[in-house]
Amino acid sequence: MSRRGRFLVFAVGAAGLMALFVGALGGLPEFGGGFHPYRDRAVAAAWSRATTNAVSSVNFEQRALDTLGEEMILLGSVLAAAVLLRPADDEGEREPPADGRLLPTTVLAGYLLLPVTLVLSLSVVAHGAISPGGGFQGGVLAAGGLHLLYLAGSYRMLRRLRPDRWAVWAEAAGAGGFVAFGLAGLASAATFLAGLLPTGEPGRLASAGTVLVLNLAVGVAVFGGVVELLARFLRQEETLVGRGGR
Numbered sequence: 001m002s003r004r005g006r007f008l009v010f011a012v013g014a015a016g017l018m019a020l021f022v023g024a025l026g027g028l029p030e031f032g033g034g035f036h037p038y039r040d041r042a043v044a045a046a047w048s049r050a051t052t053n054a055v056s057s058v059n060f061e062q063r064a065l066d067t068l069g070e071e072m073i074l075l076g077s078v079l080a081a082a083v084l085l086r087p088a089d090d091e092g093e094r095e096p097p098a099d100g101r102l103l104p105t106t107v108l109a110g111y112l113l114l115p116v117t118l119v120l121s122l123s124v125v126a127h128g129a130i131s132p133g134g135g136f137q138g139g140v141l142a143a144g145g146l147h148l149l150y151l152a153g154s155y156r157m158l159r160r161l162r163p164d165r166w167a168v169w170a171e172a173a174g175a176g177g178f179v180a181f182g183l184a185g186l187a188s189a190a191t192f193l194a195g196l197l198p199t200g201e202p203g204r205l206a207s208a209g210t211v212l213v214l215n216l217a218v219g220v221a222v223f224g225g226v227v228e229l230l231a232r233f234l235r236q237e238e239t240l241v242g243r244g245g246r
Helices: 003-026 037-048 054-062 064-084 104-126 135-146 155-161 164-189 210-238
Strands: 091-093 240-242
Touching: 037 054, 054 064, 054 210, 064 164, 064 210, 104 135, 104 210, 135 210, 164 210
Parallel strands: none
Antiparallel strands: 091 240
């Protein structure tokens, strides 16, 4: 396609998008007013499903299909990074350098905060339906907490403990579980991601039904994706060298 043809295709698409955007803006409530229909409806829907965290209710029930799309974006981003950071033809692998000199307090803090961070990440995921947090935040927190070993100067220990072999499978399993749960709702209630589980009592750990399960699925997927992404970057930084040791 010529340059002019590509521009015309872009112009038509951009014009259509702009028309939809302007039309959407025209239907919004007046800025600064006291009428907030979206807030009122979102909060009422969250409470009806025993989800005290309205944000999680929006993400995992009211617009859960969009959240599934975000999961696919994360999966595609990790895949793209893995492809771009793969060893080139003139690169090989060497053992990572010996652990550098660090303050003893830095090393101690890294080792002490590792289990605390992992436990906190599980709490953030499990309580995502009843308090601020959720699968995205908890998954990132767990993956980041594991890499405190790197900040503590023990890259070799990180390589031994990091779940490289199954991180990618964890991401796929989390995203696949999200889809499978949605299809189960479609099969039983003719609605994708229909609420199949009892909601329980608001404020309880086992409340919110679908929101709790989808939070767990997203937490597993995000943890696996971030672990794989950080592993690729660290491997590129620490173990890849050009021919001749450069």
